[in-house]
Amino acid sequence: MSAAPQSQKPPTPMEPRIGKWEIINGRVELSASRCLSCGETFFPSRKVCLRCRGETMEQVRLKGPARLKNFTVIHQVPAGFTKPLVAGYAEFEPGVSVFAPIDAPSTELTSGSTLLDVHIGPIRTDKNGDSLIAYKFRPFRDADRG
Amino acid sequence: MIRFGRYPDRLVEQFASDAVRAALADSGIDPELITIAVASHSSQGRVAGQRVLKELALTGIPTINVENACAGGGTALHTAWMAVAGGFHDAALVFGMEKMEKGLIVGNPGEYEAAMGKTLPAKYALRARSYMQHYGATAAQLAMVSVKNHRAGALNPMAHYQNTMTLDEVLSSRPVAEPLTLLQCCPTTDGAAAVVVVSEALARQARSRPVRIVASAVTSGAYRNAGRDGISSDDDITVRAAAKAYEMAAMKPADVHVAEVHDAFTIGEILACENLGLCPRGEGGIWAEHGNTAIGGRIPVNPSGGLLSRGHPLGASGVAQVAELTWQLQGRCGERQVQGARVALAHVVGGSTPGIGSGACAVHILTT
Numbered sequence: 345m346s347a348a349p350q351s352q353k354p355p356t357p358m359e360p361r362i363g364k365w366e367i368i369n370g371r372v373e374l375s376a377s378r379c380l381s382c383g384e385t386f387f388p389s390r391k392v393c394l395r396c397r398g399e400t401m402e403q404v405r406l407k408g409p410a411r412l413k414n415f416t417v418i419h420q421v422p423a424g425f426t427k428p429l430v431a432g433y434a435e436f437e438p439g440v441s442v443f444a445p446i447d448a449p450s451t452e453l454t455s456g457s458t459l460l461d462v463h464i465g466p467i468r469t470d471k472n473g474d475s476l477i478a479y480k481f482r483p484f485r486d487a488d489r490g
Numbered sequence: 491m492i493r494f495g496r497y498p499d500r501l502v503e504q505f506a507s508d509a510v511r512a513a514l515a516d517s518g519i520d521p522e523l524i525t526i527a528v529a530s531h532s533s534q535g536r537v538a539g540q541r542v543l544k545e546l547a548l549t550g551i552p553t554i555n556v557e558n559a560c561a562g563g564g565t566a567l568h569t570a571w572m573a574v575a576g577g578f579h580d581a582a583l584v585f586g587m588e589k590m591e592k593g594l595i596v597g598n599p600g601e602y603e604a605a606m607g608k609t610l611p612a613k614y615a616l617r618a619r620s621y622m623q624h625y626g627a628t629a630a631q632l633a634m635v636s637v638k639n640h641r642a643g644a645l646n647p648m649a650h651y652q653n654t655m656t657l658d659e660v661l662s663s664r665p666v667a668e669p670l671t672l673l674q675c676c677p678t679t680d681g682a683a684a685v686v687v688v689s690e691a692l693a694r695q696a697r698s699r700p701v702r703i704v705a706s707a708v709t710s711g712a713y714r715n716a717g718r719d720g721i722s723s724d725d726d727i728t729v730r731a732a733a734k735a736y737e738m739a740a741m742k743p744a745d746v747h748v749a750e751v752h753d754a755f756t757i758g759e760i761l762a763c764e765n766l767g768l769c770p771r772g773e774g775g776i777w778a779e780h781g782n783t784a785i786g787g788r789i790p791v792n793p794s795g796g797l798l799s800r801g802h803p804l805g806a807s808g809v810a811q812v813a814e815l816t817w818q819l820q821g822r823c824g825e826r827q828v829q830g831a832r833v834a835l836a837h838v839v840g841g842s843t844p845g846i847g848s849g850a851c852a853v854h855i856l857t858t
Contacts, residue, residue, distance in 0.1 A: 362602035384715070386845070388602055394713035394845050414623075416615040417668040420594060422607060429607050432616070439717045443603045443844070450668070455623060467606060478606065 355475040358467060363388030363442075365464070365479050366405070372462040372479055373405040374442060385440045406442065408461035409484040410434035413441055417450050424468035424476075434460045434481050447482040459484040491683035491813045494650040494801040497589065502534050506587035506682035507545035509806075513585070513684035513813070518697025521546075523581045524686070527553045528569045530562035530586035531805035542587065556805075560754060560840025562586060563683070563808020564708065564852025570687045571706040571854075580689045586810070587682035588803030595804075603844045611675055611755060613842050615667035617724060618757035622669070624772070627760070629669050631775030633660040635756035636674050636798050638784045643795020645826040648810075650679045650801030674756040679801025683810035701819045701834075704741075705855035707734035711846030723847025728765035728839055735853040736767075741833065743767030746789065746855070748818050748828040749835040750811035753796040759783075762837055763791060766853070790828045793818065808838040808852060819858045832858045 359365065364375040377389035381398030387406060392399055415432025418425075430450050433441040445467060446453065446460065460481040467478045492509045514521055527548070529539025539553045558565040563586035570582035594611075597604025621627055637657050643649035655673060663672040693700040709731040716722040721729065736742060749768060753759035760774030768789050769777045777783050783791040794800050794814040797807055815834035817823050834856045841849025 358605065361600065362605045395715070414616050414620050416612050416619060417665070418607060418609060418612045418615075419665045419667065420609065420611065422594060422597065422604075422609060425607050431607050431612065439715045443608055444606050455619065 353474045355466060355477040356470070358476045358478040362478055365462075367464070371407055372464055373407045374436075374462065374479060376404050376406050376440070377401040378404045385437070387440065387442050406436040406440065408436075409459040410436045410442070410462070410481070412446075412453055412455055412458040412460055414455050415446060415450070415453055422468075424470060444478075445480045447480055452483060491648055491806075491810050492681060493648050494679045494681035494803060494806075494810070496678075497680045502538065502587050502589040502682070503541045503545050505680065506542040506585060509587070509682035510542065510546060510583065510585050510684045513686055514583070516698055517686040519581055519686050519688060519692065519695065521548060523692065524548065524583045525551055525581060526570070526573050526579045527551055527583040527585070528556060528566040529553060530556045530558070530566035530584075530809065531588055532557055532559055532562060534587060534589065534805070538587070539585070542585065548583070558840060558850040560752065560802070560804050561708075561808060561838045561850035561852050562805040562840070563810070563812075564836065564838040564854065565808070565850060567685065567687070567809065567812060567854060568706045568708045568852055571703055574687050574689055575706075580692050582687045583684065584687060584809060585682060585684035586803075586806035586808060588805045589680045590678045590803055592678050598843070601844055609667065610842060611667040611670055614755035614757050615670045617761065618669055618755075621757060621761065625775070627775035629661060630657060631779045632669065632756045632760065633657055633671070633674060634778045635753060635759045636660045638778060638781070639753060639759075639792050639796040639798040642785055642793050642826055643799025645824070646795050646800060649795040649799050650677060650681070651795070651799050670755055670757070674798075676754045676797040676802040679803050681801060681803040681806045681810065683806045683813050685809060685812050685816065699820055701816050701856045701858060703854060704857050705735035705738035705853070707731045707738065707854075708850065708852045709734070710850055711841070711843060711848050713845055714847070723845075725761060725765050727848050727851040728762060728837065728853070731837075731851045731853040732766045735835075735855050739855045741855065745833050746835045747831040747833050748793060748815065749789065749791050749837065750794060750796065750814055751791055751837040752839045753792055753798050754802055756798070759791060759796065762839070766835065766837055785826055785828060793823065793826045793828055804840070808836065811836040811838065812854060812856070815856050819856060
Protein backbone atom coordinates (compact mmCIF):
# COMPACT_ATOMS: atom_id res chain seq x y z
CA MET A 345 0.00 0.00 0.00
CA SER A 346 1.56 3.28 -1.05
CA ALA A 347 1.39 6.34 1.15
CA ALA A 348 -0.88 9.17 0.12
CA PRO A 349 1.02 11.95 -1.65
CA GLN A 350 2.11 14.53 0.88
CA SER A 351 1.56 18.19 0.18
CA GLN A 352 4.72 20.27 0.22
CA LYS A 353 2.83 23.32 1.38
CA PRO A 354 3.35 24.29 5.02
CA PRO A 355 0.24 23.83 7.14
CA THR A 356 -2.14 26.79 7.20
CA PRO A 357 -3.39 28.13 10.53
CA MET A 358 -7.21 28.19 10.65
CA GLU A 359 -7.38 31.44 12.61
CA PRO A 360 -8.95 33.96 12.81
CA ARG A 361 -12.23 32.36 11.76
CA ILE A 362 -12.16 29.93 14.66
CA GLY A 363 -10.60 32.29 17.20
CA LYS A 364 -7.02 33.37 17.77
CA TRP A 365 -4.17 31.91 19.76
CA GLU A 366 -0.63 32.81 20.71
CA ILE A 367 2.29 30.73 21.79
CA ILE A 368 3.89 32.27 24.86
CA ASN A 369 6.93 30.58 26.42
CA GLY A 370 6.08 27.46 24.48
CA ARG A 371 2.50 27.33 25.77
CA VAL A 372 -0.63 27.90 23.71
CA GLU A 373 -2.90 30.65 24.98
CA LEU A 374 -6.35 31.23 23.46
CA SER A 375 -7.51 34.78 22.98
CA ALA A 376 -10.87 35.47 24.66
CA SER A 377 -12.75 38.58 25.71
CA ARG A 378 -14.23 39.52 29.06
CA CYS A 379 -17.06 41.99 29.48
CA LEU A 380 -16.09 44.82 31.79
CA SER A 381 -19.74 45.38 32.72
CA CYS A 382 -20.84 41.88 33.77
CA GLY A 383 -17.61 39.87 33.79
CA GLU A 384 -18.75 37.17 31.34
CA THR A 385 -15.94 35.68 29.23
CA PHE A 386 -16.29 34.57 25.61
CA PHE A 387 -14.27 32.48 23.21
CA PRO A 388 -13.76 33.28 20.38
CA SER A 389 -13.46 36.94 21.36
CA ARG A 390 -16.29 39.25 20.46
CA LYS A 391 -17.10 42.94 20.58
CA VAL A 392 -20.53 42.92 22.21
CA CYS A 393 -21.32 40.94 25.36
CA LEU A 394 -23.88 38.24 24.65
CA ARG A 395 -25.05 38.37 28.25
CA CYS A 396 -25.56 42.11 28.92
CA ARG A 397 -24.88 43.80 25.53
CA GLY A 398 -21.98 45.67 27.11
CA GLU A 399 -19.55 46.94 24.49
CA THR A 400 -16.45 47.36 26.61
CA MET A 401 -14.51 44.15 26.46
CA GLU A 402 -10.99 43.38 27.62
CA GLN A 403 -8.80 40.76 26.02
CA VAL A 404 -7.99 37.82 28.27
CA ARG A 405 -6.07 34.62 27.65
CA LEU A 406 -7.19 31.08 28.32
CA LYS A 407 -4.51 28.52 29.02
CA GLY A 408 -4.39 24.95 30.22
CA PRO A 409 -4.78 22.87 32.16
CA ALA A 410 -8.50 22.89 31.49
CA ARG A 411 -10.98 20.32 32.79
CA LEU A 412 -12.74 18.05 30.29
CA LYS A 413 -16.41 18.84 30.58
CA ASN A 414 -17.98 16.59 27.98
CA PHE A 415 -16.85 14.75 24.86
CA THR A 416 -17.99 12.42 22.11
CA VAL A 417 -16.44 10.23 19.45
CA ILE A 418 -17.59 11.32 16.01
CA HIS A 419 -17.62 8.50 13.46
CA GLN A 420 -19.34 10.33 10.62
CA VAL A 421 -17.00 13.28 10.20
CA PRO A 422 -17.18 16.38 7.99
CA ALA A 423 -15.06 16.51 4.83
CA GLY A 424 -11.34 16.82 5.53
CA PHE A 425 -11.42 15.24 9.01
CA THR A 426 -10.02 11.83 9.96
CA LYS A 427 -12.40 9.42 11.68
CA PRO A 428 -13.02 8.61 14.39
CA LEU A 429 -12.75 12.13 15.76
CA VAL A 430 -12.62 12.51 19.55
CA ALA A 431 -13.76 16.02 20.42
CA GLY A 432 -15.34 17.89 23.25
CA TYR A 433 -15.51 20.84 25.60
CA ALA A 434 -12.78 21.84 28.04
CA GLU A 435 -13.57 24.30 30.83
CA PHE A 436 -10.78 26.84 31.39
CA GLU A 437 -12.46 28.68 34.23
CA PRO A 438 -15.95 28.34 35.66
CA GLY A 439 -18.42 28.81 32.81
CA VAL A 440 -15.79 29.31 30.10
CA SER A 441 -15.58 26.30 27.78
CA VAL A 442 -14.00 25.74 24.38
CA PHE A 443 -14.77 23.00 21.84
CA ALA A 444 -11.90 21.29 20.03
CA PRO A 445 -10.62 17.90 18.87
CA ILE A 446 -8.81 15.89 21.55
CA ASP A 447 -5.64 13.93 20.80
CA ALA A 448 -6.35 10.95 23.03
CA PRO A 449 -8.27 7.70 22.85
CA SER A 450 -11.70 8.03 24.43
CA THR A 451 -10.77 5.31 26.93
CA GLU A 452 -8.29 7.72 28.53
CA LEU A 453 -10.89 10.44 29.06
CA THR A 454 -13.37 11.03 31.88
CA SER A 455 -15.82 13.90 31.70
CA GLY A 456 -15.57 16.10 34.74
CA SER A 457 -12.10 15.02 35.78
CA THR A 458 -9.54 14.62 32.97
CA LEU A 459 -7.23 17.63 32.75
CA LEU A 460 -6.35 18.81 29.26
CA ASP A 461 -3.64 20.97 27.80
CA VAL A 462 -3.82 23.02 24.61
CA HIS A 463 -1.45 22.46 21.71
CA ILE A 464 -1.36 23.30 18.03
CA GLY A 465 -1.78 20.54 15.50
CA PRO A 466 -3.49 19.43 12.32
CA ILE A 467 -7.28 19.62 12.48
CA ARG A 468 -8.29 18.73 8.94
CA THR A 469 -7.33 19.14 5.32
CA ASP A 470 -8.81 21.66 2.92
CA LYS A 471 -10.24 20.77 -0.48
CA ASN A 472 -6.73 20.70 -1.98
CA GLY A 473 -5.59 18.19 0.60
CA ASP A 474 -3.45 20.75 2.43
CA SER A 475 -3.26 20.53 6.19
CA LEU A 476 -5.03 23.12 8.34
CA ILE A 477 -3.77 23.61 11.89
CA ALA A 478 -5.37 25.03 15.02
CA TYR A 479 -5.65 24.52 18.76
CA LYS A 480 -6.41 21.03 20.04
CA PHE A 481 -6.53 19.36 23.41
CA ARG A 482 -4.46 16.53 24.82
CA PRO A 483 -4.20 15.06 28.30
CA PHE A 484 -2.24 17.33 30.62
CA ARG A 485 0.85 15.81 32.10
CA ASP A 486 2.89 17.74 34.64
CA ALA A 487 6.01 16.01 33.36
CA ASP A 488 5.49 17.65 29.96
CA ARG A 489 5.96 21.03 31.55
CA GLY A 490 9.67 20.26 31.93
CA MET B 491 -48.64 16.33 2.42
CA ILE B 492 -47.04 13.77 0.18
CA ARG B 493 -45.46 10.56 1.36
CA PHE B 494 -41.95 11.43 2.49
CA GLY B 495 -39.14 9.48 0.83
CA ARG B 496 -36.38 9.83 -1.75
CA TYR B 497 -37.35 11.53 -4.99
CA PRO B 498 -34.15 11.76 -7.03
CA ASP B 499 -36.09 12.03 -10.26
CA ARG B 500 -38.58 14.68 -9.17
CA LEU B 501 -38.10 18.41 -8.84
CA VAL B 502 -39.00 20.07 -5.56
CA GLU B 503 -41.50 22.22 -7.49
CA GLN B 504 -43.29 19.05 -8.59
CA PHE B 505 -43.63 17.24 -5.29
CA ALA B 506 -44.21 20.39 -3.22
CA SER B 507 -47.03 21.48 -5.54
CA ASP B 508 -48.57 18.02 -5.03
CA ALA B 509 -48.57 18.66 -1.27
CA VAL B 510 -50.17 22.09 -1.71
CA ARG B 511 -52.81 20.69 -4.05
CA ALA B 512 -53.65 17.95 -1.53
CA ALA B 513 -54.00 20.44 1.35
CA LEU B 514 -56.21 22.77 -0.66
CA ALA B 515 -58.42 19.87 -1.76
CA ASP B 516 -58.67 18.54 1.79
CA SER B 517 -59.59 21.93 3.22
CA GLY B 518 -62.22 22.67 0.59
CA ILE B 519 -61.16 26.32 0.66
CA ASP B 520 -61.44 28.01 -2.73
CA PRO B 521 -57.85 28.79 -3.87
CA GLU B 522 -59.12 32.18 -5.05
CA LEU B 523 -59.60 33.14 -1.40
CA ILE B 524 -55.92 32.58 -0.53
CA THR B 525 -54.29 35.99 -0.32
CA ILE B 526 -50.89 35.13 1.12
CA ALA B 527 -48.49 32.19 1.05
CA VAL B 528 -45.61 31.34 3.37
CA ALA B 529 -43.09 28.77 2.16
CA SER B 530 -40.47 27.14 4.36
CA HIS B 531 -37.24 25.64 3.05
CA SER B 532 -33.60 25.68 3.97
CA SER B 533 -31.74 25.19 0.71
CA GLN B 534 -34.13 25.13 -2.24
CA GLY B 535 -32.84 28.29 -3.85
CA ARG B 536 -34.27 31.73 -4.36
CA VAL B 537 -38.05 32.25 -4.49
CA ALA B 538 -38.71 28.52 -4.21
CA GLY B 539 -42.17 29.26 -2.84
CA GLN B 540 -43.13 31.18 -5.97
CA ARG B 541 -41.64 28.44 -8.17
CA VAL B 542 -43.90 25.87 -6.49
CA LEU B 543 -47.04 28.01 -6.66
CA LYS B 544 -46.41 28.69 -10.36
CA GLU B 545 -47.04 24.97 -10.94
CA LEU B 546 -50.57 25.53 -9.60
CA ALA B 547 -51.03 28.92 -11.27
CA LEU B 548 -51.37 30.46 -7.78
CA THR B 549 -49.41 33.52 -8.81
CA GLY B 550 -49.38 37.14 -7.88
CA ILE B 551 -50.16 36.83 -4.15
CA PRO B 552 -47.55 37.89 -1.58
CA THR B 553 -45.31 34.89 -1.03
CA ILE B 554 -42.84 34.87 1.85
CA ASN B 555 -39.94 32.43 1.87
CA VAL B 556 -38.87 31.40 5.37
CA GLU B 557 -35.51 29.92 6.33
CA ASN B 558 -35.21 28.84 9.98
CA ALA B 559 -33.35 25.53 9.63
CA CYS B 560 -35.29 22.59 11.09
CA ALA B 561 -37.78 24.99 12.71
CA GLY B 562 -38.70 26.60 9.37
CA GLY B 563 -42.05 24.81 9.02
CA GLY B 564 -43.23 25.93 12.44
CA THR B 565 -41.97 29.44 11.75
CA ALA B 566 -43.87 29.57 8.46
CA LEU B 567 -47.08 28.53 10.24
CA HIS B 568 -46.46 31.20 12.88
CA THR B 569 -46.02 33.81 10.14
CA ALA B 570 -49.28 32.80 8.47
CA TRP B 571 -51.04 32.68 11.85
CA MET B 572 -49.90 36.28 12.56
CA ALA B 573 -51.23 37.36 9.17
CA VAL B 574 -54.66 35.79 9.75
CA ALA B 575 -55.05 36.24 13.53
CA GLY B 576 -53.90 39.84 13.11
CA GLY B 577 -56.72 40.42 10.67
CA PHE B 578 -54.56 41.22 7.64
CA HIS B 579 -55.61 38.16 5.65
CA ASP B 580 -58.55 35.73 5.76
CA ALA B 581 -56.82 32.77 4.17
CA ALA B 582 -53.15 31.84 4.08
CA LEU B 583 -51.35 28.92 2.57
CA VAL B 584 -48.40 27.41 4.46
CA PHE B 585 -46.09 24.87 2.94
CA GLY B 586 -42.69 23.40 3.72
CA MET B 587 -40.44 21.45 1.41
CA GLU B 588 -36.95 20.10 1.04
CA LYS B 589 -35.03 18.01 -1.40
CA MET B 590 -32.11 16.91 0.76
CA GLU B 591 -28.47 16.27 -0.03
CA LYS B 592 -27.28 12.87 1.18
CA GLY B 593 -25.15 12.64 4.30
CA LEU B 594 -24.36 15.21 6.95
CA ILE B 595 -25.86 18.68 6.90
CA VAL B 596 -22.90 20.97 6.32
CA GLY B 597 -22.33 23.39 9.20
CA ASN B 598 -22.11 27.14 8.76
CA PRO B 599 -18.49 27.86 7.85
CA GLY B 600 -18.35 30.97 10.05
CA GLU B 601 -19.00 29.04 13.27
CA TYR B 602 -15.93 27.84 15.07
CA GLU B 603 -17.40 24.66 16.50
CA ALA B 604 -18.51 23.42 13.06
CA ALA B 605 -15.10 24.38 11.64
CA MET B 606 -13.51 22.29 14.42
CA GLY B 607 -15.55 19.19 13.55
CA LYS B 608 -18.75 19.50 15.58
CA THR B 609 -21.53 18.00 13.48
CA LEU B 610 -25.26 18.13 14.30
CA PRO B 611 -25.25 14.48 15.44
CA ALA B 612 -22.24 15.39 17.63
CA LYS B 613 -24.17 18.26 19.18
CA TYR B 614 -26.97 15.89 20.18
CA ALA B 615 -24.45 13.21 21.21
CA LEU B 616 -22.89 15.71 23.62
CA ARG B 617 -26.32 16.58 24.98
CA ALA B 618 -27.02 12.86 25.35
CA ARG B 619 -23.79 12.21 27.26
CA SER B 620 -24.39 15.10 29.57
CA TYR B 621 -28.01 13.97 30.16
CA MET B 622 -26.98 10.35 30.77
CA GLN B 623 -24.28 11.40 33.19
CA HIS B 624 -26.59 13.71 35.09
CA TYR B 625 -29.70 11.54 35.29
CA GLY B 626 -28.31 8.03 34.86
CA ALA B 627 -30.27 7.43 31.65
CA THR B 628 -29.15 4.40 29.64
CA ALA B 629 -28.26 3.85 25.98
CA ALA B 630 -31.21 1.44 25.78
CA GLN B 631 -33.63 4.12 26.99
CA LEU B 632 -32.44 6.45 24.24
CA ALA B 633 -32.72 3.70 21.64
CA MET B 634 -36.29 2.91 22.78
CA VAL B 635 -37.37 6.26 21.34
CA SER B 636 -36.38 5.02 17.89
CA VAL B 637 -38.05 1.62 18.41
CA LYS B 638 -41.25 3.37 19.52
CA ASN B 639 -41.27 5.90 16.68
CA HIS B 640 -40.60 3.29 14.01
CA ARG B 641 -43.44 1.20 15.43
CA ALA B 642 -45.71 4.22 14.94
CA GLY B 643 -44.23 5.11 11.55
CA ALA B 644 -44.99 1.58 10.33
CA LEU B 645 -48.67 2.55 10.68
CA ASN B 646 -48.28 5.85 8.79
CA PRO B 647 -48.67 5.66 5.00
CA MET B 648 -46.96 9.09 4.75
CA ALA B 649 -43.77 7.96 6.54
CA HIS B 650 -40.49 7.41 4.69
CA TYR B 651 -39.64 4.31 6.73
CA GLN B 652 -42.61 2.07 7.44
CA ASN B 653 -40.79 -0.76 9.13
CA THR B 654 -40.40 -1.69 12.78
CA MET B 655 -37.03 -2.37 14.35
CA THR B 656 -35.84 -4.08 17.50
CA LEU B 657 -33.92 -2.49 20.35
CA ASP B 658 -30.94 -4.64 19.42
CA GLU B 659 -31.04 -3.48 15.79
CA VAL B 660 -31.06 0.16 16.90
CA LEU B 661 -28.23 -0.28 19.40
CA SER B 662 -26.06 -2.37 17.08
CA SER B 663 -26.34 -0.11 14.03
CA ARG B 664 -23.15 1.74 13.20
CA PRO B 665 -22.09 4.56 15.53
CA VAL B 666 -22.51 8.11 14.18
CA ALA B 667 -21.49 10.15 17.24
CA GLU B 668 -21.29 8.21 20.49
CA PRO B 669 -23.68 7.24 22.04
CA LEU B 670 -25.92 7.83 19.00
CA THR B 671 -26.08 5.05 16.45
CA LEU B 672 -27.32 5.39 12.86
CA LEU B 673 -30.86 4.27 13.67
CA GLN B 674 -31.09 6.97 16.35
CA CYS B 675 -30.53 9.68 13.73
CA CYS B 676 -33.22 10.89 11.33
CA PRO B 677 -32.74 9.69 7.74
CA THR B 678 -32.10 11.81 4.67
CA THR B 679 -35.56 12.37 3.26
CA ASP B 680 -37.24 14.47 0.58
CA GLY B 681 -40.75 15.72 1.12
CA ALA B 682 -43.30 18.49 1.34
CA ALA B 683 -46.33 19.29 3.47
CA ALA B 684 -48.95 22.02 3.41
CA VAL B 685 -51.77 23.40 5.53
CA VAL B 686 -54.36 26.13 5.02
CA VAL B 687 -54.86 28.74 7.76
CA VAL B 688 -58.12 30.66 7.69
CA SER B 689 -60.11 33.06 9.82
CA GLU B 690 -62.94 31.76 11.97
CA ALA B 691 -65.54 33.08 9.53
CA LEU B 692 -63.95 31.31 6.59
CA ALA B 693 -63.41 28.12 8.57
CA ARG B 694 -67.17 27.51 8.37
CA GLN B 695 -66.72 26.95 4.63
CA ALA B 696 -64.09 24.27 5.11
CA ARG B 697 -64.90 20.80 3.85
CA SER B 698 -63.04 18.84 6.50
CA ARG B 699 -63.69 19.72 10.15
CA PRO B 700 -61.14 22.45 10.88
CA VAL B 701 -58.94 22.52 13.97
CA ARG B 702 -58.18 25.67 15.92
CA ILE B 703 -54.72 27.15 16.50
CA VAL B 704 -54.95 28.23 20.14
CA ALA B 705 -51.28 29.09 20.53
CA SER B 706 -48.41 29.92 18.21
CA ALA B 707 -44.98 30.80 19.60
CA VAL B 708 -41.55 31.20 18.04
CA THR B 709 -38.35 31.80 20.02
CA SER B 710 -34.73 32.28 19.04
CA GLY B 711 -31.62 31.03 20.80
CA ALA B 712 -30.31 33.21 23.62
CA TYR B 713 -27.06 33.14 25.55
CA ARG B 714 -27.20 31.00 28.66
CA ASN B 715 -24.33 29.92 30.85
CA ALA B 716 -25.50 26.49 31.95
CA GLY B 717 -23.31 26.53 35.06
CA ARG B 718 -24.75 29.78 36.35
CA ASP B 719 -28.19 29.88 34.74
CA GLY B 720 -29.00 26.24 35.51
CA ILE B 721 -30.12 25.58 31.93
CA SER B 722 -28.40 25.37 28.56
CA SER B 723 -29.36 27.55 25.60
CA ASP B 724 -30.50 24.41 23.78
CA ASP B 725 -33.04 23.51 26.48
CA ASP B 726 -34.02 27.08 27.32
CA ILE B 727 -35.22 27.90 23.80
CA THR B 728 -37.93 25.22 24.04
CA VAL B 729 -38.81 26.03 27.66
CA ARG B 730 -39.45 29.67 26.67
CA ALA B 731 -41.49 28.77 23.57
CA ALA B 732 -43.57 26.29 25.57
CA ALA B 733 -44.22 28.78 28.39
CA LYS B 734 -45.41 31.33 25.84
CA ALA B 735 -47.66 28.80 24.10
CA TYR B 736 -49.22 27.43 27.30
CA GLU B 737 -49.91 30.97 28.48
CA MET B 738 -51.50 31.92 25.17
CA ALA B 739 -53.69 28.81 25.22
CA ALA B 740 -54.42 29.15 28.96
CA MET B 741 -53.38 25.51 29.26
CA LYS B 742 -50.85 23.43 31.09
CA PRO B 743 -48.74 20.51 29.84
CA ALA B 744 -51.13 18.00 31.42
CA ASP B 745 -53.90 19.27 29.10
CA VAL B 746 -52.07 17.98 26.01
CA HIS B 747 -53.36 14.66 24.63
CA VAL B 748 -50.90 14.13 21.78
CA ALA B 749 -47.63 15.76 20.69
CA GLU B 750 -45.30 15.81 17.72
CA VAL B 751 -41.85 16.87 18.92
CA HIS B 752 -38.44 17.37 17.36
CA ASP B 753 -36.84 13.91 17.37
CA ALA B 754 -34.11 14.44 14.77
CA PHE B 755 -32.10 12.31 17.23
CA THR B 756 -33.48 10.04 19.97
CA ILE B 757 -32.15 12.22 22.78
CA GLY B 758 -33.92 15.17 21.14
CA GLU B 759 -37.33 13.66 21.88
CA ILE B 760 -36.44 12.93 25.50
CA LEU B 761 -35.20 16.47 26.09
CA ALA B 762 -38.15 17.98 24.19
CA CYS B 763 -40.66 16.08 26.33
CA GLU B 764 -38.99 17.40 29.47
CA ASN B 765 -38.57 20.96 28.18
CA LEU B 766 -42.22 21.02 27.11
CA GLY B 767 -43.26 19.78 30.56
CA LEU B 768 -44.84 16.62 29.09
CA CYS B 769 -42.86 14.50 31.55
CA PRO B 770 -40.86 15.26 34.70
CA ARG B 771 -37.26 16.48 34.34
CA GLY B 772 -34.83 13.56 34.19
CA GLU B 773 -37.55 10.98 33.50
CA GLY B 774 -37.80 11.22 29.70
CA GLY B 775 -35.71 8.09 29.19
CA ILE B 776 -37.73 6.11 31.72
CA TRP B 777 -40.96 7.30 30.11
CA ALA B 778 -39.79 6.10 26.69
CA GLU B 779 -38.70 2.77 28.18
CA HIS B 780 -42.04 2.22 29.94
CA GLY B 781 -44.13 3.11 26.88
CA ASN B 782 -45.61 6.25 28.46
CA THR B 783 -44.93 8.16 25.24
CA ALA B 784 -46.13 5.42 22.88
CA ILE B 785 -49.57 5.37 21.23
CA GLY B 786 -51.89 4.22 24.03
CA GLY B 787 -49.49 5.55 26.70
CA ARG B 788 -49.94 8.45 29.11
CA ILE B 789 -48.95 11.09 26.53
CA PRO B 790 -48.42 9.72 23.01
CA VAL B 791 -45.47 11.49 21.38
CA ASN B 792 -44.77 11.34 17.65
CA PRO B 793 -47.60 9.01 16.59
CA SER B 794 -46.64 9.84 12.98
CA GLY B 795 -43.29 8.13 13.51
CA GLY B 796 -41.62 11.48 14.04
CA LEU B 797 -38.57 12.71 12.21
CA LEU B 798 -36.87 9.37 12.90
CA SER B 799 -39.37 7.33 10.91
CA ARG B 800 -41.38 9.78 8.78
CA GLY B 801 -38.11 11.44 7.77
CA HIS B 802 -36.87 15.01 8.09
CA PRO B 803 -36.94 17.21 5.00
CA LEU B 804 -35.86 20.29 6.99
CA GLY B 805 -38.33 22.93 5.91
CA ALA B 806 -41.22 20.45 5.65
CA SER B 807 -41.09 18.76 9.06
CA GLY B 808 -42.83 21.47 11.08
CA VAL B 809 -45.71 21.58 8.61
CA ALA B 810 -45.93 17.78 8.42
CA GLN B 811 -46.29 17.67 12.21
CA VAL B 812 -49.27 20.01 12.00
CA ALA B 813 -50.82 17.96 9.18
CA GLU B 814 -50.49 14.85 11.37
CA LEU B 815 -51.95 16.57 14.43
CA THR B 816 -54.84 17.96 12.38
CA TRP B 817 -55.66 14.43 11.23
CA GLN B 818 -55.28 13.18 14.82
CA LEU B 819 -57.75 15.79 16.08
CA GLN B 820 -60.10 14.94 13.22
CA GLY B 821 -59.88 11.24 14.15
CA ARG B 822 -58.59 10.21 10.73
CA CYS B 823 -55.42 8.34 11.70
CA GLY B 824 -56.62 4.74 11.57
CA GLU B 825 -54.39 2.33 13.46
CA ARG B 826 -52.14 5.09 14.80
CA GLN B 827 -55.05 7.18 16.08
CA VAL B 828 -54.62 8.58 19.59
CA GLN B 829 -58.03 7.92 21.10
CA GLY B 830 -59.84 10.94 22.47
CA ALA B 831 -57.24 13.47 21.27
CA ARG B 832 -58.69 16.96 21.59
CA VAL B 833 -55.54 19.01 22.37
CA ALA B 834 -52.35 18.61 20.33
CA LEU B 835 -48.92 20.20 20.56
CA ALA B 836 -46.29 20.58 17.80
CA HIS B 837 -42.64 21.40 18.51
CA VAL B 838 -39.70 21.95 16.19
CA VAL B 839 -36.27 23.32 16.95
CA GLY B 840 -33.35 23.92 14.63
CA GLY B 841 -29.96 25.38 13.89
CA SER B 842 -26.84 25.40 16.00
CA THR B 843 -24.70 28.42 16.78
CA PRO B 844 -22.01 28.66 19.48
CA GLY B 845 -23.12 31.02 22.25
CA ILE B 846 -26.85 30.85 21.53
CA GLY B 847 -27.30 27.12 20.89
CA SER B 848 -30.28 26.20 18.75
CA GLY B 849 -31.30 29.07 16.50
CA ALA B 850 -35.08 28.77 16.32
CA CYS B 851 -37.95 26.97 18.01
CA ALA B 852 -41.67 26.90 17.26
CA VAL B 853 -44.46 25.53 19.46
CA HIS B 854 -48.10 25.34 18.37
CA ILE B 855 -51.11 24.12 20.29
CA LEU B 856 -54.15 22.95 18.35
CA THR B 857 -57.61 21.95 19.57
CA THR B 858 -60.68 20.37 18.05
